[in-house]
Amino acid sequence: MSYLKIYNGKIITPHRTIKDGSILIKDGKIVEVGNANTEISGALEIDAGGKYIAPGFIDMHVHGGGGHDFMDNTPEAFLEIARTHATFGTTALMPTTLSCGAASLRKTLELYASVQASNHRGARFAGLHIEGPYFSMKQKGAQDPRYIRNPDPEEYETIVTEFPFVKRWSIAPELPGAVAMGAYLSAKQILPSIAHTDAVYEEVLEAYEKGYTHATHFYSCMSGVSRRNAFRYAGVVESAYLIDNMTVEIIADGIHLPPPLLKLVYKIKGADRTALVTDAMRAAGMPEGPSILGSLEDGLPVLIEDGVAKLPDRTAFAGSVATADRLVRNMISLADVPLNDAVKMITETPASILGINREKGSLVCGKDADITIFDETVHIAMTIVNGTVIYQDKKHYTDHIV
Structure with a gap:
């Protein structure tokens, strides 16, 4: 699938933390960051479960x-x-x-x-x-x-x-x-x-x-x-x-x-x-x-x-x-x-x-979808590279990926 949506998380951006935020990813790039939980037919959805969503x-x-x-x-x-x-x-x-x-x-x-x-x-x-x-x-x-x-x-x-x-x-x-x-x-x-x-x-x-x-x-x-x-x-x-x-x-x-x-x-x-x-x-x-x-x-x-x-x-x-x-x-x-x-x-x-900050380092539209999701103790629950999940703590996410 070309679309990935991560929702129900605290998104750490360069300027603020967006509570109850969502990120929309298409073909490995970030296309939307904010509070809007946009409905995309056929998208893979990940419920962040209230955890932090940060740049990788x-x-x-x-x-x-x-x-x-x-x-x-x-x-x-x-x-x-x-x-x-x-x-x-x-x-x-x-x-x-x-x-x-x-x-x-x-x-x-x-x-x-x-x-x-x-x-x-x-x-x-x-x-x-x-x-x-x-x-x-x-x-x-x-x-x-x-x-x-x-x-x-x-x-x-x-x-x-x-x-x-x-x-x-x-x-x-x-x-x-x-x-x-x-x-x-x-x-x-x-x-x-x-x-x-x-x-x-x-x-x-x-x-x-x-x-x-x-x-x-x-x-x-x-x-x-x-x-x-x-x-x-x-x-x-x-x-x-x-x-x-x-x-x-x-x-x-x-x-x-x-x-x-x-x-x-x-x-x-x-x-x-x-x-x-x-x-x-x-x-x-x-x-x-x-x-x-x-x-x-x-x-x-x-x-x-x-x-x-x-x-x-x-x-x-x-x-x-x-x-x-x-x-x-x-x-x-x-x-x-x-x-x-x-x-x-x-x-x-x-x-x-x-010198790679045009592509990586922050959750901004147009950048690579490199993301890590973690809890209050900075325990890593999921790691995403270019929009692909490469690691997930099964204890946290077995039931969250739709």
Whole structure:
């Protein structure tokens, strides 16, 4: 059927929440949003049961989930990660790599191109995010030091030319050649993002002017105020606050950033310039216990406990196991953020940062019908991509689809 109608829900729009609202969808696009419960003969109807009807969540930084990592380099891994995150309300995600060898990265890139068209049961892919290997060794975090190096123009220009779906690249901007790389990427409409960096304000400002307008997993693996030769310098954290238009992303699992920092980011940067990301590794959606960060072939052993991935000696975090619903729930319960702003931070804001806001990120006529339905506790009841139901909690919806 070409028509889908969702009714009897609280619709979260960019400007308000419509109580007892309905959405009409035709051929995967939104054609009507409001209070009018338009009768359409033959339409598939979904009773939202008074729950919230929100834009589908957009996760712009994902490594894995459901026991898989994108760098496992198998079609099954790509498709199962997409399916896993869809069960938590995500309708679009950005597959993300880790610092690795050139051959391994090329396999991931080639696989993305071949698997993208067959992804029908999970969150859609919104371009590929390369994280590394051009990082500061001082801020490597859980990135494998065997592969960390300075930007290589021949390497990155070849990748950009051959793989046009690369839409984002995370880099330490203070490295030799990194500013020039940022300018090159910006000219190609690829987002250069500041990450795993020991830069000071002056270096960040120069990088920002060359296209580094976004900060990857804000606070994690980046410099704050430091003292060098007795003088204090502002780091990347302070720089992101000082540069008003710089956007940031935060892992709002309540662990990478505790509640006071979640509140601070929201207070200073606001919902318009803060995106929520899972930065999820393979153990997202899985039981706690031993796991692997990165590929099965040469990834790093980690331990999942207390809702986060840790190095085996427990000296540092080694990745997130968050899901999108948990991020929204935490911003509300831990940071006192209003529901509509918490939703905006994982829908409209990432869509704007990625430049896909003409098609996604809000429930507006003409946009893709990417929708998530959830209750007061942000428990996901249904996920819809391009007007097709790809996940439903049978407990809530067995009797609601007509």
